[in-house]
Amino acid sequence: MEERLENILSCHDGKHFELIPILQEVQHEFGYLPEQEMSEVARFVGLPKSRVYGVATFFEQFRFTPMGKNRVTICRGTACHVRGAQRITEEIERKLGIKAGETTEDLEYTIETAACIGCCGLAPTIVVNETTYGNLTPAKTIKILSEREREEATK
Amino acid sequence: MSEKNQTILICQGTGCASSNSPEIQKNLENDIAEAGLENKLDVKLTGCHGFCQQGPLVIIEPEGTFYRHVKVEDSKEIVESHLQNNKPVERLFYKDPKTGSPVQRYQDIEFYKKQQQRLLRNCGHLNPEKIEDYTKLGGYDALKKVLFDMTPDGVIEELKTSGLRGRGGGGFPAGRKWEAGLEAKEKEKYVVCNADEGDPGAFMDRSMLEADPHSVLEGMIIAGYTIGAQEGYIYVRAEYPLAVNRLKIAIQQATDKGFLGENIMDSGFSFQIFIFQGAGAFVCGESTALTLSMEGKRGMPKAAPRPRTTEEGLFDKPTLLNNVKTFAYVPEIINQGGAWFADIGTEKSKGTAVFALTGMVENCGLIEVPMGITLREIIFDIGGGILGNKKFKAVQTGGPSGGCLPEAFLDIPVDYDSLISAGSMMGSGGMVVMDESTCMVDIARYFLDFTQQESCGQCTLCKLGTKQMLNILEDIVEGKGQPKDIDMLLEIGEAVNAGSLCGLGQSAANPVLTTIKYFREEYEAHINEKHCPALACKALISYRIDAEKCKGCTMCAKNCPVEAITGEKKEVHMIDQAKCIRCGVCMEKCPKKFRAVECVPGRLNEGGE
Numbered sequence: 001m002e003e004r005l006e007n008i009l010s011c012h013d014g015k016h017f018e019l020i021p022i023l024q025e026v027q028h029e030f031g032y033l034p035e036q037e038m039s040e041v042a043r044f045v046g047l048p049k050s051r052v053y054g055v056a057t058f059f060e061q062f063r064f065t066p067m068g069k070n071r072v073t074i075c076r077g078t079a080c081h082v083r084g085a086q087r088i089t090e091e092i093e094r095k096l097g098i099k100a101g102e103t104t105e106d107l108e109y110t111i112e113t114a115a116c117i118g119c120c121g122l123a124p125t126i127v128v129n130e131t132t133y134g135n136l137t138p139a140k141t142i143k144i145l146s147e148r149e150r151e152e153a154t155k
Numbered sequence: 156m157s158e159k160n161q162t163i164l165i166c167q168g169t170g171c172a173s174s175n176s177p178e179i180q181k182n183l184e185n186d187i188a189e190a191g192l193e194n195k196l197d198v199k200l201t202g203c204h205g206f207c208q209q210g211p212l213v214i215i216e217p218e219g220t221f222y223r224h225v226k227v228e229d230s231k232e233i234v235e236s237h238l239q240n241n242k243p244v245e246r247l248f249y250k251d252p253k254t255g256s257p258v259q260r261y262q263d264i265e266f267y268k269k270q271q272q273r274l275l276r277n278c279g280h281l282n283p284e285k286i287e288d289y290t291k292l293g294g295y296d297a298l299k300k301v302l303f304d305m306t307p308d309g310v311i312e313e314l315k316t317s318g319l320r321g322r323g324g325g326g327f328p329a330g331r332k333w334e335a336g337l338e339a340k341e342k343e344k345y346v347v348c349n350a351d352e353g354d355p356g357a358f359m360d361r362s363m364l365e366a367d368p369h370s371v372l373e374g375m376i377i378a379g380y381t382i383g384a385q386e387g388y389i390y391v392r393a394e395y396p397l398a399v400n401r402l403k404i405a406i407q408q409a410t411d412k413g414f415l416g417e418n419i420m421d422s423g424f425s426f427q428i429f430i431f432q433g434a435g436a437f438v439c440g441e442s443t444a445l446t447l448s449m450e451g452k453r454g455m456p457k458a459a460p461r462p463r464t465t466e467e468g469l470f471d472k473p474t475l476l477n478n479v480k481t482f483a484y485v486p487e488i489i490n491q492g493g494a495w496f497a498d499i500g501t502e503k504s505k506g507t508a509v510f511a512l513t514g515m516v517e518n519c520g521l522i523e524v525p526m527g528i529t530l531r532e533i534i535f536d537i538g539g540g541i542l543g544n545k546k547f548k549a550v551q552t553g554g555p556s557g558g559c560l561p562e563a564f565l566d567i568p569v570d571y572d573s574l575i576s577a578g579s580m581m582g583s584g585g586m587v588v589m590d591e592s593t594c595m596v597d598i599a600r601y602f603l604d605f606t607q608q609e610s611c612g613q614c615t616l617c618k619l620g621t622k623q624m625l626n627i628l629e630d631i632v633e634g635k636g637q638p639k640d641i642d643m644l645l646e647i648g649e650a651v652n653a654g655s656l657c658g659l660g661q662s663a664a665n666p667v668l669t670t671i672k673y674f675r676e677e678y679e680a681h682i683n684e685k686h687c688p689a690l691a692c693k694a695l696i697s698y699r700i701d702a703e704k705c706k707g708c709t710m711c712a713k714n715c716p717v718e719a720i721t722g723e724k725k726e727v728h729m730i731d732q733a734k735c736i737r738c739g740v741c742m743e744k745c746p747k748k749f750r751a752v753e754c755v756p757g758r759l760n761e762g763g764e
Contacts, residue, residue, distance in 0.1 A: 017470075019451035020434055024393065045451070058453040058611075059434035061393055078356030078551065078587045079513035081601050087738055094716065094736070114394060115437070115605075118358035119170045120513035121207030121520055132173030139714055139740045 004029050005037050014044050023056055032063040060115075068103045068110035070148075072096070073127040077116030080124040084137070088124050089113075091138045095145050108152075161196040161238070163187075164214040166279060168203030168365055169358070169397055171210035175227060176200075179211055182230035190234050199288075202366020202401075204279030206266055208519040209249060214261065214279070221261035222247040252517055252539055266518045269537050271499065273507050274483055275523045278366035283401050286408040289369040295414050297489035298373050302422040305489075307337050307381045314485070316493025318505030323349055323440070323478030324553065324582040325658075326504075326571040332475065335465035336382035339473030344384035346375050347469060347476045349445060350391040350398070353437040354554030355605060357585030359509045360479040362521050364391065364398035367483065368405035372428060374482030376415060377489065379426040382475050386427050390445055393432040402430055437555070437609035441657045442468070442476050444611070455611045456657035478583065480509055500526035504570035508581070514551075514588035515542045524569070531565040534588055545590040548689075549674070553582030555602045555609075556662035558669030559595060578669045580662075594691035595674040596681050600628035602666035606659065617660030620651035624667060633694040636682035641671060690754050693737045697759040700741075702727045704751035711741035711752060732759050 008025045012018045042052040056062045096109050103110040119125045122134025165180040209223035236242045248257035281288035315330030352360040375387045409415040417425045439445045439454040446469045448454035468474025488496050497505045504526040513519045517539030549559040558579035567573045571581050607621040648664030655661050680686045687695040705727045712720040719735045722728030742752040
């Protein structure tokens with residue numbers, strides 16, 4: 001077993017109700033839920049793999065593929081929606097060439113959506129990695145992404 | 156320690172923190188130290204002060220000077236001018252949108268004036284990461300009173316007198332729920348705080364947890380004592396890292412001070428609180444789904460007849476489940492008495508209501524108002540009216556389970572029952588204002604898209620019915636709607652609401668049903684005339700350049716992401732309709748003095764204007 005997983009499991013007793021916290025920790029450590037690790041978790045808590053997979057797929061938090069290096073999270077809350085989040089989403093999807101929920105082939109970018117990030121006063125908003133951008137328009141969004149690209153290129 | 160006569164409060168709710176308020180605090184602290192003032196005043200971080208749209212906020216007490224949109228580089232001026240020379244920095248004052256005049260104190264700003272802050276009384280005033288701030292204001296006094304002077308029945312009596320109803324949206328009387336918890340015969344019982352705020356466009360619970368976590372903890376401990384439970388859980392969304400972190404700090408500090416843990420204040424009563432991070436499923440707001448997910452299972456609501464959670468909840472034991480705000484009201488009700496709480500509000504909805512006021516309104520933020528206030532007062536007085544002087548169209552409450560109310564309802568009192576009879580609901584507190592640029596068919600589509608994804612899948616009508624409705628709505632906004640679609644939506648919608656097990660399904664069609672009821676003509680325009688009156692649905696609009704107004708500045712062409720605009724410098728530009736993706740960037744970029752780009756209904760011929 002991978003050491004990182006061992007470290008996580010060693011803090012738990014293997015009770016059924018620990019399943020979700022364990023999966024959260026695994027995802028935090030690995031960036032997603034790798035199949036191998038899910039099997040180990042299933043054995044650890046004494047549940048069939050199908051049940052663990054069933055729980056993991058039920059909740060939006062869990063991912064089954066690796067994330068891109070940069071995460072663009074688009075808020076799809078109601079306030080953002082009425083202030084034009086749809087157009088922001090389309091611009092980002094077009095610019096990065098992937099749909100929300102997908103990762104670019106070079107693993108540079110992942111686009112995610114959030115039910116609401118709670119900055120409704122700044123709607124529409126996106127979060128790029130740790131930075132929140134508010135009061136967006138399609139033109140501002142293009143500018144933010146282009147500037148990031150240039151920064152990356154000069155690194 | 157010398158008496159400090161000024162306090163500088165720096166809002167670090169999620170909204171302000173995301174616009175750099177931690178940096179502002181650092182700079183202020185440095186500049187204050189440099190000026191040698193650190194012994195004369197306190198600098199502290201607070202949770203959400205409410206007026207998120209004006210963030211980042213810096214407030215100077217005792218007088219309440221309100222600095223908004225503060226930038227990191229403003230710190231020096233605040234220190235030198237205001238703190239050293241007693242000359243407040245006027246350019247950072249809020250400006251009244253109606254009169255244009257600057258307002259110095261937050262108490263004088265319209266947004267705050269009509270509010271009545273009982274639940275939010277500490278929010279934005281105390282440091283949520285320091286328990287001393289809370290105890291100084293009488294925090295944990297209610298717990299002492301309950302443990303040493305009150306019986307469980309006495310607490311329940313006080314709650315009944317207060318008329319407090321569940322603030323998660325259901326509105327079940329809290330006193331009766333607590334009584335059922337007390338009467339449950341099992342030895343093992345639980346208290347669970349529902350902080351799984353899943354409504355898009357709502358952030359009341361999160362703000363509460365971030366700004367005043369101890370009120371919630373105190374309410375839960377009192378609940379534990381009242382029903383005879385030893386363990387409590389806070390079910391909080393994993394997407395709220397700041398709230399989780401502040402809760403962890405608060406639990407640790409309360410334990411260290413002896414308000415939590417074994418033998419609380421030598422009363423013989425022991426109580427522990429744990430945090431459970433919800434993994435993101437809207438349906439887990441439903442009580443049985445919530446407890447199932449805490450047990451490590453899929454969060455699928457139990458079949459009817461469902462046992463009451465107070466009889467069979469977490470681990471099949473009696474469980475008292477209340478919303479964050481419900482628990483947070485309790486300490487003040489104990490301190491001031493149930494009658495104090497009940498002295499405002501309406502006959503059946505007592506006390507105050509907390510809303511996240513957002514959307515196309517001038518003043519967005521977190522507000523607390525007496526029950527019974529009208530929607531008009533909230534939107535036009537506190538909210539300052541519609542953004543950019545546009546026309547009001549609708550207000551949405553209750554999230555994906557609620558409805559959109561038109562202008563005719565602006566004068567109804569806001570309380571549980573009036574909103575339900577109008578076709579919407581109180582919900583947990585999201586209030587989204589919409590103006591003439593919001594398409595009501597698109598809003599219905601938006602909510603259906605959400606519920607359809609969040610449906611747990613066990614009820615056929617909910618899972619497949621919402622999908623069918625979504626398909627129809629997508630057709631309509633794309634201009635492919637059929638005349639029979641409206642009746643079809645009504646028929647499926649009523650079936651979905653009638654044939655689903657839980658609250659999610661039973662209310663899933665509400666956004667569609669209310670928009671058809673109140674805005675039917677918008678549906679008809681989309682279907683019959685292929686026209687979107689709000690000019691919002693992309694498939695039904697075009698952008699064009701007015702040849703009379705275009706001065707050939709090339710801004711539109713330079714910024715068009717798909718190179719659909721042609722034209723030489725100083726010559727009239729043209730949009731190639733075949734290439735245009737109708738993103739609106741050209742209209743946004745066209746200088747205001749020209750305003751040559753316009754959005755027009757219908758699709759212009761491809762290849763030309």
